[in-house]
Amino acid sequence: MSVGVVRETAPGERRVALVPKVVASLVGKKVPVIVEEGAGLGALIPDQDFVDAGATIGDPYSADVVLRVSPPSDAEIGRLRNGQKLIGFLAPRNSDNKIGALKAAGVEAYAVEAIPRISRAQVMDALSSQANVSGYKSVIVAADLSTRFFPMLTTAAGTVKPATVLVLGVGVAGLQALATAKRLGGRTTGYDVRPEVAEQVRSVGAQWLDLGIDAAGEGGYARELTDAERAQQQQALEDAIKGFDVVITTALVPGRPAPRLVTAAAVEGMKPGSVVVDLAGETGGNCELTVPGETVVRHDVTITSPLNLPATMPEHASELYSKNVFALIDLMLDDNGALVPDFTDEVVASACVTRDSEVSA
Numbered sequence: 001m002s003v004g005v006v007r008e009t010a011p012g013e014r015r016v017a018l019v020p021k022v023v024a025s026l027v028g029k030k031v032p033v034i035v036e037e038g039a040g041l042g043a044l045i046p047d048q049d050f051v052d053a054g055a056t057i058g059d060p061y062s063a064d065v066v067l068r069v070s071p072p073s074d075a076e077i078g079r080l081r082n083g084q085k086l087i088g089f090l091a092p093r094n095s096d097n098k099i100g101a102l103k104a105a106g107v108e109a110y111a112v113e114a115i116p117r118i119s120r121a122q123v124m125d126a127l128s129s130q131a132n133v134s135g136y137k138s139v140i141v142a143a144d145l146s147t148r149f150f151p152m153l154t155t156a157a158g159t160v161k162p163a164t165v166l167v168l169g170v171g172v173a174g175l176q177a178l179a180t181a182k183r184l185g186g187r188t189t190g191y192d193v194r195p196e197v198a199e200q201v202r203s204v205g206a207q208w209l210d211l212g213i214d215a216a217g218e219g220g221y222a223r224e225l226t227d228a229e230r231a232q233q234q235q236a237l238e239d240a241i242k243g244f245d246v247v248i249t250t251a252l253v254p255g256r257p258a259p260r261l262v263t264a265a266a267v268e269g270m271k272p273g274s275v276v277v278d279l280a281g282e283t284g285g286n287c288e289l290t291v292p293g294e295t296v297v298r299h300d301v302t303i304t305s306p307l308n309l310p311a312t313m314p315e316h317a318s319e320l321y322s323k324n325v326f327a328l329i330d331l332m333l334d335d336n337g338a339l340v341p342d343f344t345d346e347v348v349a350s351a352c353v354t355r356d357s358e359v360s361a
């Protein structure tokens with residue numbers, strides 16, 4: 001069984017599915033690795049580093065298993081063949097996903113988003129590894145756009161108060177954002193509709209904003225709010241948001257448009273020079289004034305909605321992603337380097353979204 005690593009083609013995508021260290025681990029397990037020329041360049045990894053790790057440079061689509069980061073384009077699906085395996089982010093919950101086309105091409109596709117969030121599969125959890133990157137970088141972006149310091153400064157020229165930072169939606173990205181903002185010296189507060197998150201928020205030194213709404217859904221995710229709950233939440237947040245210099249939003253509900261948490265009126269209530277970083281732009285955004293993928297200034301508040309923050313830190317994002325992908329492959333490998341997926345294993349069965357021309361996503 002051989003593995004191919006493609007050169008990503010999505011605009012702005014700089015990550016690569018395997019880094020040389022992980023190539024060496026696969027080669028050590030009798031798995032030949034074929035890397036497309038220039039596949040690592042976005043992450044500043046030259047072809048020679050892959051060769052030194054035991055890979056060959058060639059056509060990744062000639063391999064038995066094709067590895068990638070971003071979902072494939074139609075042209076890339078056209079290069080896949082019947083019976084070939086594919087592992088990557090395939091956005092199975094997005095309405096415009098390519099699962100149907102992969103099925104039509106007879107590809108056995110594994111979507112890393114579909115790996116269950118259970119303890120045993122944590123090492124394969126690419127959603128979490130990349131959300132950590134997004135959460136960290138969202139704070140760096142906020143600090144860059146802010147007209148004010150994050151830390152408290154006591155100087156001969158006077159004392160500067162610390163920035164107040166509110167994170168709305170405290171999953172993996174939100175928790176990392178809170179921890180990063182704290183390390184930068186901000187005064188942090190977290191809010192989520194899952195009450196169990198309060199303890200995690202406090203564990204990273206942040207205050208918990210309690211609005212009295214419990215919308216814990218299935219599998220550790222949130223459910224969508226009712227109209228009454230949404231109105232109550234928006235009003236309460238409108239009042240709370242005024243007091244913050246920075247608001248970072250990461251709220252998502254699986255398979256649904258992003259919940260609207262920050263209204264135009266809430267933005268208008270913020271101090272001039274404040275910043276909103278909206279990580280939910282891909283599903284419409286958590287802020288009413290968000291323009292997905294763009295940075296806009298409204299009422300003297302900067303609102304930015306970067307769409308692929310992990311791609312802006314391609315070195316570490318690729319390193320973490322590669323380890324996730326390796327762990328998934330390793331779960332399916334036998335001692336001779338053959339891929340033998342066990343579909344009675346819930347991790348394998350959940351991750352596999354097309355098989356024998358069937359769609360299970």
Ligand code: NAD
Nearest residue numbers: 117118122128169170171172192193220222250251252259
């Ligand atoms: P996510 O990206 O799907 O959502 C981000 C956050 O937005 C969630 O915390 C959610 O509760 C919140 N949210 C949704 N609607 C909201 C609203 N109207 N107002 C405020 N907040 C709202 O979340 P995620 O980071 O993918 O994490 C999802 C779950 O998976 C969490 O329970 C997390 O702890 C769990 N998880 C488990 C494992 C594991 O055990 N292996 C690993 C990672 C994550």
